[in-house]
Amino acid sequence: MATVVPGFHRRGTISVSGVRQAIETPVARADIRSWPLDPTIAHLIVLDVRMVPTPEQVEGWLNAAYRPSRDAPRPLTLRTGALYPAAAAAFTAAGFEVADRLALLERPLREAMPRRRATASAPASLRRARRRDLEALAAIDQSAFAPGWRNDARSLGAIADATPRSLRRLATIQGVAQRRPIGFAITGMANATGYIQRLAVHPHGQRLGIGAQLVDDALGWLTRRGARRALVNTGVDNAAAIELYEAASFEMLDQQLVVLEHRRTS
DSSP states (O other): OBOOSTTOBTTBOOOSSSOOEEEEOSSOEEEEEEETTEEEEEEEEESOTTOOOOHHHHHHHHHHHHSOOSSSOOOSEEEEOOBOHHHHHHHHHTTOEEEEEEEEEEEEOOSOOOOOOOOTTSSSEEEEOOGGGHHHHHHHHHHHSOTTSOOOHHHHHHHHTSSSEEEEEEEEEEOSSSEEEEEEEEEEEETTEEEEEEEEEOGGGTTTTHHHHHHHHHHHHHHHTTOSEEEEEEETTOHHHHHHHHHTTOEEEEEEEEEEEEEOOO
């Protein structure tokens, strides 16, 4: 689960490994990087998700993505990040097809939320996740999401770096001998908008209230830092995630986002 920070979405995010090319023009900027855990897929990240590209820009990105590179194998597929409908139209005209549809949810942040303290009744203990915890976060991510939409440690680090301010929070529960990782949330903030960029709970910890605890913690952090609203997206068919966010007073917007992909023909 994630939101519309440039290039990021619920089921997959960019990897900082295998960067193939960065493209910059006076009117458009985009990066092309390898998809986490799958070098056969290139990930096109349009850095301004509101920008409507021209047919020439889309064609240039396709050529750049499929160009042979010494640093990464030539991909078979080019997949976009989450796009607004106006931006998506230029890609579909170039032969891209829908790989995923995402519901976009919003919650205004009007009042300060108190800092929550750990209690005996809390389902998990929360602490700030450090760089050395990224492998643990990746293991949770890979257990919670379907193949093809999972993150590795590097791509999770890239998510946290996508906004000027961010918080990585790790949830743990008491095991036989020590506390063990069970869930995490990555929250970002740009200007007055907050984003729940990625949230995952290990299957063994689902339906225990840990996801709600992580959402509340993220909203509290955003509110204390002056965010006026929070955004999150998730798959239109992900009823459990939609229920989680609506229970936290998010409302679904009419506008949906799409993830598109183009398959190389030769």
